[in-house]
Amino acid sequence: MKVVLFGDDISLLNRWERFLVGYDVKIAGSISDGDEVVVVDFDSVGKSLLEYLKRGEGRAGARFVALQSAPKIKTAEYLLAAGVRGYGNSYMQRVHFLSCIETVEEGNIWLFPEFVYSLVGRVGGSIRSDSHVDAPYFVELLSPREKELYSFLLDGKSNSEIADIMGITVRTVKAHLGNIYEKAGVNGRVELVLKAKGM
Amino acid sequence: MKVVLFGDDISLLNRWERFLVGYDVKIAGSISDGDEVVVVDFDSVGKSLLEYLKRGEGRAGARFVALQSAPKIKTAEYLLAAGVRGYGNSYMQRVHFLSCIETVEEGNIWLFPEFVYSLVGRVGGSIRSDSHVDAPYFVELLSPREKELYSFLLDGKSNSEIADIMGITVRTVKAHLGNIYEKAGVNGRVELVLKAKGM
DNA sequence: ATTTCAATTGTACTCCGGTACAATAAAACC
DNA sequence: GGTTTTATTGTACCGGAGTACAATTGAAAT
Numbered sequence: 242m243k244v245v246l247f248g249d250d251i252s253l254l255n256r257w258e259r260f261l262v263g264y265d266v267k268i269a270g271s272i273s274d275g276d277e278v279v280v281v282d283f284d285s286v287g288k289s290l291l292e293y294l295k296r297g298e299g300r301a302g303a304r305f306v307a308l309q310s311a312p313k314i315k316t317a318e319y320l321l322a323a324g325v326r327g328y329g330n331s332y333m334q335r336v337h338f339l340s341c342i343e344t345v346e347e348g349n350i351w352l353f354p355e356f357v358y359s360l361v362g363r364v365g366g367s368i369r370s371d372s373h374v375d376a377p378y379f380v381e382l383l384s385p386r387e388k389e390l391y392s393f394l395l396d397g398k399s400n401s402e403i404a405d406i407m408g409i410t411v412r413t414v415k416a417h418l419g420n421i422y423e424k425a426g427v428n429g430r431v432e433l434v435l436k437a438k439g440m
Numbered sequence: 441m442k443v444v445l446f447g448d449d450i451s452l453l454n455r456w457e458r459f460l461v462g463y464d465v466k467i468a469g470s471i472s473d474g475d476e477v478v479v480v481d482f483d484s485v486g487k488s489l490l491e492y493l494k495r496g497e498g499r500a501g502a503r504f505v506a507l508q509s510a511p512k513i514k515t516a517e518y519l520l521a522a523g524v525r526g527y528g529n530s531y532m533q534r535v536h537f538l539s540c541i542e543t544v545e546e547g548n549i550w551l552f553p554e555f556v557y558s559l560v561g562r563v564g565g566s567i568r569s570d571s572h573v574d575a576p577y578f579v580e581l582l583s584p585r586e587k588e589l590y591s592f593l594l595d596g597k598s599n600s601e602i603a604d605i606m607g608i609t610v611r612t613v614k615a616h617l618g619n620i621y622e623k624a625g626v627n628g629r630v631e632l633v634l635k636a637k638g639m
Numbered sequence: 640a641t642t643t644c645a646a647t648t649g650t651a652c653t654c655c656g657g658t659a660c661a662a663t664a665a666a667a668c669c
Numbered sequence: 670g671g672t673t674t675t676a677t678t679g680t681a682c683c684g685g686a687g688t689a690c691a692a693t694t695g696a697a698a699t
Contacts, residue, residue, distance in 0.1 A: 392455060417676085599686070647692100
């Protein structure tokens, strides 16, 4: 995954770069477009980002994350409308910073917690306290060992990788998988993964 | 920070415990209240949690995070209304899991990305003006034909089924798939589906 | 005119996944 | 005690998926 950092505050860029050990990181002199997550220091170069987005350029690949020292709800709304995928605090902890990068890389939207909270507050009227909780799901029917294997499968592991991790043979992996498919009512891995989130 | 894990699924509790290296972790036999983050396997002990929350006990200290193998928006709404502070996927990656714990510990609300997205959608047109946010980013890079094929793949169709539907040969299906995998940066079907679902 | 991209297809091959035969042993349940 | 479930494993086989070689054609952009 490629991450581009953009801003005038060198110490902040260095901070982010330190968080991104193991990632393909570049510090950019200007906004450009590519298949990458672009983290922008909104305090120093917010104008450039807004001009760039207003011009409607570069909608093909880059996912923008705008970070600000004191994030505001109004700014969040504005940036979301402009197409930014992530917005939050420049100085947030590493774990949140990485979660933000991964979330945006996966195509989702990442927002600072206070904004999420405000969204929940705004739609509170439609959050019902008597909502029906869904019926049992096939995962509840799995044996402990089957569940363990299922989690590795959802990590994208192959049968032989799972066998290594769990200290069993590939043959046993297949046996468990056969049981899982039967309980889930599917015919193979792809169907199972599709079912995993009710897709 | 104290984290309590509660559920009947031992492999899942072990998974979470592995993520929480460096934290003060306890695996609980029942729900109790203290100044701590309580992570609950909603699939196995959801009833207990709901009963506990309905009784209105323990509002002083514990912050509850409910995780489920297939999180749903309705359930998110229900649990939020009941006072749960975090809700998401039992099998999410470590970076998101830790971010969730930290966010809830800080007094904020953590929600799985699809729900955040739905909240953004509900607040309305003052935020959303950009329909391309709908799709995972790589989808925007696909040609029309590739997109069409992608949709059938997400329906769980095999290569030969897709070939029949689209009136092309299996060879062409494979060629398009190869292109899609390259644009998505994955090595095969399962990885693609996992990526499509943001897991 | 040239280049690039999209769409299509063939041959060939390897590997992985899934299933069908079978089996044993232990634990839990009736 | 008998039955069921869970966990484990072997042999064998087939088919699907994915990739590496290659190619042609048409449309759009330069």
